[in-house]
Amino acid sequence: MMSTIDLRGRRPGPRELRQLLPRAEFDVAAAVETVRPICADVQHRGATALYELGERLDGVRPPTLRVPTALLQAALDQLDPQVRAALDEAVTRTRLVHERQLPRSESVPVTEGGHVTNRWVPVDRVGLYVPGGRAVYPSSVVMNVVPAQVAGVGSLAVASPPQRENTGEFAGYPHPTVLAACALLGVDEVYAVGGAQAVAAFAYGFVDESDTAGGEPVECAPVSLVTGPGNIYVAAAKRHLKGLIGIDAEAGPTEIMVLADDTADPVHVAADLISQAEHDPQAASVLVTHSTALADAVATELERRVAATKHSERVAQALAGRQSGVVLVDDLDAGFDVVNAYGAEHLELQIQDAAPLADRVRNAGAVFVGAFAPVSLGDYLAGSNHVLPTGGCACHSSGLSVHSFLRSMQVIDYGPAALREVADQVVALAQAEDLPAHGEAVRARFDA
Template structure:
């Protein structure tokens, strides 16, 4: 099922060009979403209703979900599901508060009277997007809301597509999780139009957001790219992906199940096995055939697992496998090798690392306490998953006394004149002159 790539006979400085990865052409999608975004900016609510009928095939009675609908969704929530969600929220909140939260104020004295501080402040308003297509990701609600709440964001709104089967309301589990978290501003708006609604604001319905977070399809990502700068975004997330770095000690039943767990998200999802064991590849291939046919998502799985974005990569040894994993920079990286913790410490590029046989990716998708909003498409080379810090902005506070300015001022003037900026030097000089005349 997985195509096989053998790099065991070659050593490269960079393996990324030969590894499985699908095409995710955001730029082409930008052209498709641009008129949608402009229409929302110009027409507001009328455009949102038109696009709901066009793309979601339903006309919501209310674009903003009524409070009663949120209450009803929570009331109807299965008790076991509610308990599972509440525990996921608890664990994610503990990690946000104990691991991710930083000091809001730090400062240093560079010289007598020369103090530089940094204050971390939350953005004021965030629009959170929650997909509702092939998989209505209710878990994404808590993954976005909890770190925003811990950061101190004062205004949080959610947008998620209306569903015809729920008479124009979003998926009820999504609504119930929002209600559990105390978020009552929820919009039955999906796709690029939801991103435009948050970016521009829609008078009488939805105020403009400072930042938009959350995953979505290629049109959601394209709208984020188009409107970035007008509004802050978390990332341009592509299809989900998993890389399993494994050796002969790995259990092929578990490896196959874990590859399947992410492949079922989307026909474009990537599932990659990197191993120095050809016997493991054969066993995993056999397990994939068996396990896929047992699942209701088998058609989607077959499209994903046989696509160009998926494959089994054979390496000479785990040292080479680590190099391959670091070059791939997976959204989700599982280490299923001997001495897995030691191998994990050698990973420099990954959205999240799952160590050993008892930490599968679905644990992180729901209840590990970590974030599941992670960089894709190799972006883990330079970016991180969504956390409390994502919702904070840093402001430097410069506080100098007259004596401290006099001490450093001549050096500033020299530097400014070297850049042919005499006005900069003058702003320093007038202060020094005034102080000397006193």
């Protein structure tokens, strides 16, 4: 079911490993050409374009672009009590972890009469994207909203695709469970807009003249930052509009890499590989091991479990794709080479003495240590964030956090004596860079 890459007897360097390891095809550059006219349409025709794009691309025209507040509350009132309790716990744990991420502003005395203060300032307004499609993601509401709220963002808006399967009062709006999660977190600005057009709507803003239920036309103000996972077109729109807006990342198909030795339980490994494969046919599931016995046992377990799982066709397609596979290595040292070259979104360490060895991981979105920390836990209730870098971007990028919604601002406060102390040095550096007016701006403060 899964292809095998045999690296035993050799230790490729990072560059060669990146070429050898399985990876999903994800051509964002090509997708940009598809989303470019969509974004331009939203920029110039606003709400009219958004209604038409919803009808054409999502198969349903929403009754209104902004979801009525009463409908958000109705979704929460009708939410299954067990699901509500689980969401409450997810919010509590996620908030607990993210509150510890808050940096503190600090004033640094550089010299007598001169100090620099490092201030952390939240983004004014953010657009949070919650995907739809093959699955329902109330957990993504939690993962986007909680760190933004902890950071102190003053204005939050959520967009999620309208669902043509919805009936009754929710017809043409996002999934009721997503709406319920928004209500639970106190977010009342929610839009029935999906895909690239949602990113464009956040970037440019729009006025919906057809929706005057509140007495005035509904206005969505432009945002400073857009976060949240999505399909390739969401990623392409983020790339296209980056600069006009800030973005968290260009998230691609989900990934799991499991580094396992002969102490790992093949049932656990197979179940975890399948859990990520059920997201999407392009999802990547990769096992790295030096135990051929484990690899064989996992293969046997996959055959059994894939046939029995609900989304078996989707899972089988993902596991058989070029993005998935088994990587055989000589030992754990070689396994960690593979792990760090790949930079997985989710990395599981199902190895003996996993906790101390976790420090050897340099590149991963999140690391799951031991047999009882599956990726599914991180998706919902670990307290960590599940919006993570994909496609190897973990070598330079982090997952969504409180820091994603903050900006560092430095405040420089120098008195006359403190400036005079370094005046000659400022002038010297200004002349060295052939920018004499820089030095003159300092001298002007002291020349009689």
